[in-house]
Amino acid sequence: MMTDATPQPGTPARERELSPAKTREAATVRRFIEVYCHKHHRTRGRTLCPECDELAAYALRRLTHCPFEPKPKCKECKVHCYQSPFREKIREVMKFSGMHFARRGRIDWLIKYFLG
Numbered sequence: 001m002m003t004d005a006t007p008q009p010g011t012p013a014r015e016r017e018l019s020p021a022k023t024r025e026a027a028t029v030r031r032f033i034e035v036y037c038h039k040h041h042r043t044r045g046r047t048l049c050p051e052c053d054e055l056a057a058y059a060l061r062r063l064t065h066c067p068f069e070p071k072p073k074c075k076e077c078k079v080h081c082y083q084s085p086f087r088e089k090i091r092e093v094m095k096f097s098g099m100h101f102a103r104r105g106r107i108d109w110l111i112k113y114f115l116g
């Protein structure tokens with residue numbers, strides 16, 4: 001069985017390779033989703049429930065297809081590429097996990113990118 005990490009055949013290389021900034025953002029978004037999923041769906045470590053795993057895959061796809069370099073903050077971007085219901089879900093995740101990190105003094109994290 002193929003995993004999400006496997007490059008899809010036929011995908012142009014430039015769409016597969018994220019810039020360092022986008023790679024960092026992808027890792028951060030994944031971290032936010034993990035925190036949310038652990039608290040709401042009782043998962044652990046790098047494991048996500050199927051619903052959050054789908055959201056994480058979607059977020060990574062959006063980042064991979066983001067045409068801007070450097071990428072603007074999502075709330076300042078004209079495209080708003082997240083479609084419902086992912087848009088509502090990612091905002092919920094960012095809000096929850098943003099509070100989680102804020103309580104730990106990590107307010108500098110990505111919450112500002114997603115809360116418009």
Ligand SMILES: [Zn+2]
Pocket residue numbers: 036037038040041043048049050051052053
């Ligand atoms: Zn979950």
